[in-house]
Structure formats: structure tokens, C-alpha cells
Amino acid sequence: MMKRIDRKITAAGATMVDLVGLSDHTSKWNMDLYLAVDKEIPEAENITMTGKYYSKVYEGPFRETEKWCKDFDNVAKIKSYTINKCFLWYTTCPKCAKKYGKNYVVIIGRVE
Template sequence: METNAVPYYDISDRPTQCCPRFHPDGWEHQDLHFRDKLFAKASTRSLFHMPLNMGPVFKKTFTAIHDAHGALEDTTVVLSREVSPWRADHYFLVDKPVPGLKMERLTGDFITRVFEGPYRDMSKWEKALADEAIKAGKTLKGTYFFYTTCPKCSKAYGENYVVGFAEVELPLDQDV
């Protein structure tokens, strides 16, 4: 996939009027290459990895992005990374800086994997991502997860898709 591109995500398919219905086609086993890709960053508090204030933080962040006309036209991607049992960082893909939000640029190479199931399977998904990186001959640097729908929407749709992004170090002889 070309540098700084992400797979297509049809955000117009929203029967719940909340989260778009996620279609995993095109997201499984992708090689993504980010070079200074712009994100708005927000953090949430957790209690042993269980989010405590995700709803209000996401609402505030999405409102700021919307008000600044900073959202990408055809996709919504939020990469989440557990920093500790007490905090998670979330990276909201934007197309321009958003006033009042911390902005961060991500540079790295990623492989993706689509998972479906309950959030309690997170440790299995992390292991599967690590195994995938090793199988591809790459070194795992870290993991991010894209929770494609909120819990209410995943219940309404009957599926809980989560896309794992394994940040990898490419072998020296592999070109991007």
C-alpha cells in the first residue's frame, strides 16, 4: 500500500447513527507505511486496562476535530495503545492540525490483522500480532488497536471487529 494510505472504510454506512458498520475487506494482512502521518492525540485513564473515561474523551476529541474541519472525508481511524494498566493513548487520524488538541506525527511500518470477538481476547490478539511479525521476518516494535465500533454498535451489528496494527522494523534489505 502506498505511503500514508489506510484501507477504505465506508463511514456512510451507519444504521445506528453512531459508528459506521465495519467491513473487514481490505484491512486484513496489509502492509502500511506511515511517514509523518498526522494524528490528534488524547489519553484516557484506566483501571487495570479497563477504560474509565473513554466516552467523554472521545466525544470531546471528535467534537474538536469536527469543529476544526480536521476529519478526513472518507475514513475514521483511531489507533489505541495501552501505555500502562492505568492509561491508554489514542491517535485520531486527521488531515490538518486541530486547535486545542495535542498533535503527533507517526512514522513507522505496520502490518495489520483483523480480529473479531470480545475485548477479553486482547492478550490473544497481541500474541497473534507478535507471531505474525515473526512469521514475516520482522521485529515487533509495538502494537496499536483500531476499535472499529463502540460497544453499543458492536452489539447492534452482532460483530466486534478490532484491527490490530503491529509496528514492525523491516529487515535492512527490504525496501518500502
């Protein structure tokens, strides 16, 4: 899937902005991916995300994602935020995380 979307981005003469790719986990085995690009991509669903967002950075192995999401929900409640949609930004791939010894994941929640 990443190779297909990369071909579409390249063919459109576009680039990814700050290498931001947000994942929306729609189920345990599926996710929608939103890539920040500098122009619209033909034959792709182009959207603009607007609104207020709250984010928090976590560090550790990918298997801790569920724990981080629970913590994020708790922190948001403490701050009196109502989160209606969450995205995860995996800043490194598994190979890079292993190479650099750090794995930062950002959880971004749309706030009502």
C-alpha cells in the same frame, strides 16, 4: 475524553479520516488515542505516523484482546518482523458490536 476531542476537531473545521482511531495501551487501565484527521488541531498534540507497518484483523469480544496481541506477536515473529510499537483499531464500539453481531479489531505494529 472522546467528547472533548470531538469538540476540538469540530471547532478546527476538521473531520476524522475513515473514522480511524488507534489506541496505544500504555497500561492495563490507560491508553493514548491517536485519531486520523484531515488537518492539524489547535491545542492538541499533532503527529504524523510514518514507517512500515504490519496489521492483522481479529474478530470477537473485546475481552480477547490479550489473546489477539499474543497471536499478533507470534505471527510477526514467524514473518521475521520486529515490532517496536503496537496500536489497536477498535472498528466498533461495544453497542455497535452487539447490534451488528460482529466485532472487528485491527492490530497494527510498526515494523523495524
